[in-house]
Every structure is written in structure tokens, then in C-alpha cells.
Amino acid sequence: MKKNILYLFAIFNCLISCGSDDTTENPSTNDIPIESSKPNIVLIIADDMGLDPTPRYSIGNTKAYMPNLQQMMDTGILFNNLWSNPTCTPTRASIITGKYGFRTNVLKVGDELPLTETTLQKYLDNHSSGYQHAVIGKWHLSSNEQHPNIMGINHYAGITSGGVQSYNQWVLNTNGITSNATTYTTTAFTNLAIDWVANQNQPWFLWLAYNAPHTPFHLPPSELHHQGNLPDDQASIDANPLPYYLAMLEAMDTEIGRFINSLDQNDKENTVFIFIGDNGTPNQVVQEYPSRRAKGSLYQGGINVPMIISGKGVNRFNTTENALINTTDLFATIADIAGTLTSSIHDSHSLTSLFSNSGITIRDYAYAENESDLGEKSYTIRNTTHKYMLFEDGSEALYKLSENALENPNLLNSNQLPLSTEDEAAKNELQAKLNELTQ
Numbered sequence: 010m011k012k013n014i015l016y017l018f019a020i021f022n023c024l025i026s027c028g029s030d031d032t033t034e035n036p037s038t039n040d041i042p043i044e045s046s047k048p049n050i051v052l053i054i055a056d057d058m059g060l061d062p063t064p065r066y067s068i069g070n071t072k073a074y075m076p077n078l079q080q081m082m083d084t085g086i087l088f089n090n091l092w093s094n095p096t097c098t099p100t101r102a103s104i105i106t107g108k109y110g111f112r113t114n115v116l117k118v119g120d121e122l123p124l125t126e127t128t129l130q131k132y133l134d135n136h137s138s139g140y141q142h143a144v145i146g147k148w149h150l151s152s153n154e155q156h157p158n159i160m161g162i163n164h165y166a167g168i169t170s171g172g173v174q175s176y177n178q179w180v181l182n183t184n185g186i187t188s189n190a191t192t193y194t195t196t197a198f199t200n201l202a203i204d205w206v207a208n209q210n211q212p213w214f215l216w217l218a219y220n221a222p223h224t225p226f227h228l229p230p231s232e233l234h235h236q237g238n239l240p241d242d243q244a245s246i247d248a249n250p251l252p253y254y255l256a257m258l259e260a261m262d263t264e265i266g267r268f269i270n271s272l273d274q275n276d277k278e279n280t281v282f283i284f285i286g287d288n289g290t291p292n293q294v295v296q297e298y299p300s301r302r303a304k305g306s307l308y309q310g311g312i313n314v315p316m317i318i319s320g321k322g323v324n325r326f327n328t329t330e331n332a333l334i335n336t337t338d339l340f341a342t343i344a345d346i347a348g349t350l351t352s353s354i355h356d357s358h359s360l361t362s363l364f365s366n367s368g369i370t371i372r373d374y375a376y377a378e379n380e381s382d383l384g385e386k387s388y389t390i391r392n393t394t395h396k397y398m399l400f401e402d403g404s405e406a407l408y409k410l411s412e413n414a415l416e417n418p419n420l421l422n423s424n425q426l427p428l429s430t431e432d433e434a435a436k437n438e439l440q441a442k443l444n445e446l447t448q
Contacts, residue, residue: 047139047212048321049280050346052104052339053265054216055258055315056097056147056172056223057304058286061296062258063315068414069296071251073258074235077266078317081282083327085319086363091334092375092391093288095304095311097171098149099378100287100336101218105129105150105160107340107357109376111447115150116380118171122150124159129340130214131161136349139212143205146198146218147171148182155185166201168194172223193230195221195257199264203271214343217268222257224291226250233260254294281321281346283339286314297415305379307389307398308416312377322346324365332363333375333393374442390443395432397439407436 061069064079065087093100094110102108102115105128110116113126122128127135130142143164148157149171157165166183173179173194181190181197190197202217228241234256239245246253265284272280288304289295289311295303298310305311316334341357352359356376362369379387385401391410398406407420409432418425420432428436 046279047348048346049213049215049276050140050343051215051217051280051282052343053282053284054101054146054218055261055284055286056218056220057288057291058222058258058315059288059290059295059298059303059310060313060315061290061298061310062255062294063286066315068298071255071296073255073262075259075262077262077269078284081284081317081319085282085317085323085327086325087329088316088318088334089329089331090375091285091314091316091336092312092377093286093314093336094377095288095306095379097147097223097287101148101150103335103337103356104339107337107355109337109356109446110378110380111386112356116378116386117382118149121152122156122160126160128160128162129343130163130216132340132344133214133347133349134161136344136347138344138347138349140214140347141209141211142214142216143202144216144218145202145205146216147220148218154182154187158184164205166205167198167218168220172220172225174225176221176225176227176229193233193260195219195229195233195260195264199268202268206272206276212347214347219261219264221261222254226253226257226293228253229256229260233263235259251294251296254291279321281323282319283316283343284318285316285336285339287336288312288314302416307377307379307387309396309410309414312389313414318360318364322361322364325363325367328367330363330367332360332369332371333373333391334360334371335375335377338371374439376443376446388443388447390439390446392435392439395435395439397436397443399443407432407439409435 060066062073064072064075096118098118099110099115102113102122106113106126115122133140144157144162146167148169154169169182176194179190180187226246228239236252236256290303292300292303302308302310337356338358341351341354341359344351345359345361358371374390374392376390387401389398394411396408396410405421408416
């Protein structure tokens with residue numbers, strides 16, 4: 010009888026969390042008791058993975074073979090319009106704080122997340138969520154080896170830098186203590202994740218950040234990929250890097266499958282799985298997008314990245330979602346799943362309403378930004394039809410994404426002017442919203 014009462018209370022609590030229309034965090038959640046039926050949460054981040062190599066996205070001619078990711082798509086939601094930042098550090102900062110980069114001053118690679126910011130993990134602790142949490146893999150929010158733990162991460166194991174010189178010889182940071190590692194990083198991070206989850210006896214939130222398929226391009230262990238017998242000399246890799254990049258993605262997918270299969274049946278059924286790319290595909294291996302419009306740029310090839318969500322509480326299967334999403338929105342989403350009743354906070358909006366319903370507007374605009382090494386800023390903003398870009402030199406671009414996802418033509422080119430009434434209205438609307446955000 011007591012178990013039945015607790016179970017009913019947990020369902021009631023979940024219904025409140027997923028259906029709340031509140032626009033801010035609810036501090037009263039500190040009084041909500043911890044229930045064992047709370048879902049586990051795993052956020053899997055691929056490093057430098059755009060839409061073009063990802064199965065089932067319309068961009069890209071050659072896809073990686075990723076059956077485990079496709080299984081997540083079969084049992085969940087594929088999001089078409091997620092915007093990240095064009096490089097990894099700002100994107101990771103946006104997820105872990107729920108804030109745009111200009112608010113945290115994390116706008117480019119090498120910027121450090123200030124200690125004054127509240128991370129998602131610390132936010133869960135502050136709201137007595139009852140979740141244990143870990144970050145496994147790439148951090149890249151500071152070069153300080155103690156930084157993850159200082160920022161409130163219960164357990165950290167991975168690389169604090171942006172990448173490794175070799176996937177087979179690298180330095181592992183475990184809660185600030187470093188050691189040399191020789192296990193292939195994709196495999197090592199999976200091992201660390203499996204071991205950590207196996208020791209949990211409370212609801213858990215795992216941030217699993219692979220450094221694959223970030224450079225250096227290479228040939229992964231043969232049992233992990235499906236690209237066949239590729240030569241492994243550097244000259245061959247340099248001459249044709251795409252199959253090696255795809256092999257690295259396939260190796261990651263194989264290890265994701267191993268992680269999922271390590272979970273017992275109860276954990277599998279009680280876990281929300283979120284998969285994203287942190288920015289677009291590198292220009293050496295990008296498909297369809299022009300090479301200058303790939304990773305590092307504010308064009309679609311740099312910031313429109315894959316996201317799939319499946320698992321506990323996700324009641325839409327094998328479907329696509331066109332709602333506008335920012336990577337900032339993962340903060341509120343994960344906090345909401347964890348029972349904090351956070352529907353909106355900072356620049357973040359919970360996506361949980363989309364888990365069961367389509368046609369819901371999460372945000373009217375998606376936004377992204379970039380800063381050069383000289384401190385010059387560029388911005389872009391979009392609505393459901395148009396995208397406006399303001400570059401560091403003051404030049405502008407306007408694209409009608411509803412007609413051409415590859416951003417052609419620029420409607421502000423002289424041979425396209427004058428703008429139609431519709432395009433002029435869209436430009437004015439987007440400029441006004443951008444000014445409101447950044448001034």
C-alpha cells in the first residue's frame with residue numbers, strides 16, 4: 010500500500026513538472042521528496058558533428074552508419090532546427106548555464122566559464138533534486154584541472170582541453186588528478202561512464218561528452234567502425250579525410266550502444282537519452298555546405314546541429330520536430346525532467362512539452378553569436394522563415410530558410426533588391442529583436 014501511494018505521488022509530481030506553465034524556476038521544489046522513480050538523464054555530446062554526416066537529416070550525401078543513434082530516432086524525436094554556437098566552448102557554456110555567450114563572456118574557444126556562474130549540476134543540487142551527476146569526457150570550459158569540481162560537478166573524468174594529439178595517448182583528468190592514458194578515448198570515456206553509472210543508487214544525470222569526431226582524423230579500431238579496410242598512413246588520411254571522419258562517428262555510435270546495453274532493463278526504461286552535436290562539421294569533411302560555411306561560421310553549416318531525444322517520458326516515436334531550439338534550452342529541459350519545475354530560466358526554455366505534443370512554439374527566435382580573436386563580434390538570429398546575419402565588419406545578410414536551407418541567395422545582395430514586403434518585414438523584425446537582445 011505504501012509503495013502504491015509513493016508511486017501515485019511520483020506520477021502526480023511528474024504531471025505537474027511536465028505541464029507547468031510557469032515562466033520561472035519554482036523555489037518550492039526544495040520541499041519535494043526524492044523519489045526513486047525519477048528518470049535518469051544522459052546527455053551525449055558529439056564533438057564537431059553537423060547535420061551532413063548524420064543519418065536521416067536531409068543535408069549530406071554520405072552518411073555514417075550509426076544504428077544505435079537510429080534506434081534512438083526510431084523511439085524518439087529528431088529535431089531539425091537546433092542552433093548551437095559555431096565552436097565548442099561557447100556551446101558547452103550555453104548548455105551548462107542556460108545563457109547566451111554575451112552574458113557569460115564565453116564567446117570563443119579558450120574563453121573560461123566564470124566561477125560566478127551557476128552550472129546545471131549546481132542548480133540541481135541547489136533545488137534538492139536528489140540527482141547524482143558526473144561529467145565524463147571533454148570539458149573545455151577552462152584549462153584549470155580543478156575547474157569542473159569547483160563548478161559543482163560531483164564527479165569528473167576526461168580531458169579539460171579542446172582535444173587530444175592522439176586518441177591513443179592522452180592525459181586523463183580524474184577530479185583534478187591527472188594520469189597518462191592509452192585506451193582509445195571513445196572507448197575510455199564509455200568505460201568511465203559505465204563504471205560510474207554502475208555505482209549509483211540515486212537518480213543520476215550523466216553528461217557524456219565524446220571528443221569524437223574532432224581532429225586528428227584517424228582510423229579507429231576496426232571492430233568499432235564500418236568503413237572497411239582503410240589505409241592508416243597520414244598521407245592517405247590527408248588526401249581523403251571523409252571516410253576516416255565517418256569511421257570516428259561510427260566508433261562513437263558503437264560505444265554509445267555498448268553504454269546503453271550496459272544498463273539493466275529498469276535503467277533503460279527509466280532513462281531520458283539526449284544526443285546532440287556541439288557545432289557543425291569541420292570544413293575538411295563538410296558535405297553540401299560550402300567549406301567556409303562549416304564549423305566556425307554562423308552559417309547553417311556551423312550552427313544547425315543534430316539533436317535526438319528518446320526514452321522515459323518521450324511519447325512521440327520516429328518523428329521529426331521543426332520547433333526552433335537553442336542549445337541554451339537544454340538547461341531548463343534537463344532541470345525540468347529532474348523535477349525542479351523549471352519551465353524557463355535565463356535564455357533557456359524547457360522542451361518537455363514537445364515530448365508528447367507537436368506544434369508547440371518553444372521560442373519565436375533562435376540566436377547565435379561568434380567572437381574573433383580580435384574581439385570583434387558577429388551575430389545571427391532567425392524566425393520560422395528568415396535568418397538575419399550581422400557580421401563583424403558591419404555587413405549584413407538575409408536568407409529565406411523556408412525556401413533554401415543552404416542560404417542562397419542573400420536577399421540583401423544588390424541583384425536581389427529591392428526586398429519584397431514580406432522580406433522587408435522579416436528583416437525589420439529580426440533586426441529589432443537582435444538589438445533588443447544585444448544592447
